[in-house]
Amino acid sequence: MVMVLEKITKSFPGVRALSDASITLAKGEIHALMGENGAGKSTLIKIITGVHKQDAGSMMLDGQEISLAGPREAIRLGITAVHQERNLIPRFSVAENILLEQLPTRNGLVDFARANAEARVHLKKIGLDIDPATEVRHLSVAQMQMVEIAKALSHEAKVLLLDEPTASLTGDETETLFKLVRQLKEHGTAILFVSHKLEEVLSLCDRVTVLRDGETTLKGEPMAGMTRHTLIEAMIGRAERLAPARSGRPDAGQPKMEVRDLSTSAGHRNIGFKLNRGEILGLYGLVGAGRTELARALLGKDKITGGDILIDGKPARIRSVEDAIKRHRIGYVSEDRKYEGVILAHPIRSNIAVTIWSRIANRLGLLGAKDETEAALPLSKQLEIRAPSLEQLVGNLSGGNQQKVSLAKWLAANVDILIVDEPTVGIDIKAKAYIHELINDLADKGMSILLISSDMPEMVALADRILVMHEFAIRFEYHNDRRYENASRAIMSAIHAGKEPVAAE
Ligand SMILES: Nc1ncnc2c1ncn2[C@@H]1O[C@H](COP(=O)(O)OP(=O)(O)OP(=O)(O)O)[C@@H](O)[C@H]1O
Numbered sequence: 401m402v403m404v405l406e407k408i409t410k411s412f413p414g415v416r417a418l419s420d421a422s423i424t425l426a427k428g429e430i431h432a433l434m435g436e437n438g439a440g441k442s443t444l445i446k447i448i449t450g451v452h453k454q455d456a457g458s459m460m461l462d463g464q465e466i467s468l469a470g471p472r473e474a475i476r477l478g479i480t481a482v483h484q485e486r487n488l489i490p491r492f493s494v495a496e497n498i499l500l501e502q503l504p505t506r507n508g509l510v511d512f513a514r515a516n517a518e519a520r521v522h523l524k525k526i527g528l529d530i531d532p533a534t535e536v537r538h539l540s541v542a543q544m545q546m547v548e549i550a551k552a553l554s555h556e557a558k559v560l561l562l563d564e565p566t567a568s569l570t571g572d573e574t575e576t577l578f579k580l581v582r583q584l585k586e587h588g589t590a591i592l593f594v595s596h597k598l599e600e601v602l603s604l605c606d607r608v609t610v611l612r613d614g615e616t617t618l619k620g621e622p623m624a625g626m627t628r629h630t631l632i633e634a635m636i637g638r639a640e641r642l643a644p645a646r647s648g649r650p651d652a653g654q655p656k657m658e659v660r661d662l663s664t665s666a667g668h669r670n671i672g673f674k675l676n677r678g679e680i681l682g683l684y685g686l687v688g689a690g691r692t693e694l695a696r697a698l699l700g701k702d703k704i705t706g707g708d709i710l711i712d713g714k715p716a717r718i719r720s721v722e723d724a725i726k727r728h729r730i731g732y733v734s735e736d737r738k739y740e741g742v743i744l745a746h747p748i749r750s751n752i753a754v755t756i757w758s759r760i761a762n763r764l765g766l767l768g769a770k771d772e773t774e775a776a777l778p779l780s781k782q783l784e785i786r787a788p789s790l791e792q793l794v795g796n797l798s799g800g801n802q803q804k805v806s807l808a809k810w811l812a813a814n815v816d817i818l819i820v821d822e823p824t825v826g827i828d829i830k831a832k833a834y835i836h837e838l839i840n841d842l843a844d845k846g847m848s849i850l851l852i853s854s855d856m857p858e859m860v861a862l863a864d865r866i867l868v869m870h871e872f873a874i875r876f877e878y879h880n881d882r883r884y885e886n887a888s889r890a891i892m893s894a895i896h897a898g899k900e901p902v903a904a905e
Pocket residue numbers: 412413415416417435436437438439440441442443444484786787796797798799800801826828
């Protein structure tokens with residue numbers, strides 16, 4: 401075994417993140433680490449990479465007990481990681497970020513030409529076609545994730561830890577990554593892989609360890625012969641429950657929102673669609689198809705250069721996100737939750753209550769912690785946000801629990817139109833079913849929902865109609881019969897069809 405961790409315990413104030421957790425990593429294997437949001441996966445990875453120090457338990461590398469002084473020492477020993485939270489520096493270029501600890505210099509200065517050339521090699525490996533001189537802040541979330549992966553792969557690693565590396569990636573990018581991971585495995589790297597996407601884990605990994613509440617419930621079992629059912633039971637302690645299909649139907653009357661012949665500075669052309677009351681309209685497409693950018697334009701964040709947006713049949717000018725919420729009652733759950741979704745330095749309570757501030761404040765004239773708690777508590781219970789209390793700072797929550805907070809805030813907001821971008825990325829299987837149910841409920845109550853998701857099963861389960869975007873245009877409209885095979889075949893062939901766009905109805 402390359403790495404052996406035994407009986408690792410780690411506590412944070414008010415939380416025991418790991419208790420007696422154990423895992424072994426062999427040379428040339430891909431080992432899955434699974435568990436619900438808050439189970440302790442990232443904490444374990446942070447201990448292996450020297451970010452945190454365990455309270456008790458031992459860690460061995462190549463048969464030697466080690467105690468890491470910090471992340472740099474881990475890298476020196478051949479341990480590298482793609483962490484779940486993004487660690488890129490937004491104002492640095494892609495090349496600077498990839499080569500951060502190893503930038504080439506000439507006469508004491510950074511040699512940018514060489515850095516860009518080296519970075520290009522790493523980018524090419526993962527099939528990412530971007531200019532290494534681009535500042536990271538201009539990239540999409542998926543591109544940032546790919547850059548993080550390129551960065552980790554730029555080190556010759558003995559142990560590679562991947563904490564939800566595919567969270568924001570769609571099929572094609574994921575396949576490229578898996579090919580690379582399999583190559584590294586052939587070369588003898590020990591790989592630890594964290595993902596909430598069960599199908600991925602089943603197809604990629606050789607062994608699996610499952611954590612539940614910080615304890616090991618499956619310990620390095622072979623993946624062959626493992627069923628979805630066994631894995632889920634190990635994770636949540638009971639069988640899976642699927643969200644029931646929704647009962648309501650979209651209203652066929654006056655559309656809630658209509659977009660006509662819209663073009664934007666981001667590059668959209670001739671975008672047209674209707675969003676009905678009580679409808680869940682899906683927007684599907686590969687990374688870079690222009691879905692998030694379309695949401696941004698609808699919210700007044702990107703410039704509209706032509707066409708119209710109508711709300712309740714009347715032309716609407718939406719100038720900003722604030723304008724969208726206050727005047728048009730449009731909410732937006734951003735894909736970029738780290739920067740836009742939640743305020744990490746504030747407690748869960750005020751994060752969830754933030755969108756209802758004006759409502760509560762109007763009623764009472766002022767706003768106290770008690771009102772916020774009252775508003776936030778039911779949702780945090782329903783989504784099982786795992787924290788010692790609502791006073792916990794969001795920055796201290798596990799990745800998935802941060803996602804739940806940013807969603808809960810919008811579910812509490814009571815808007816007419818809700819744009820949700822990748823609602824269940826990084827969310828465990830149990831909470832995912834709750835979120836699907838909540839989205840269905842909101843639509844049943846008459847809310848109009850524009851759902852952006854790269855998760856095909858999610859799209860097929862939730863959407864009434866699916867618009868397929870490709871290269872900033874709508875290529876195809878699918879009336880969803882909720883039969884997965886039909887839907888995925890029609891959608892994928894629309895994306896991969898020739899260059900001629902297929903007109904939407
Ligand atoms: N710095 C911290 N301060 C306080 N509590 C923390 C801190 N880091 C993690 N925790 C807590 O430790 C527990 C385990 O968190 P961890 O991030 O390891 O979960 P995870 O399994 O990675 O979940 P997810 O699937 O949501 O990413 C959670 O309850 C979390 O809130």
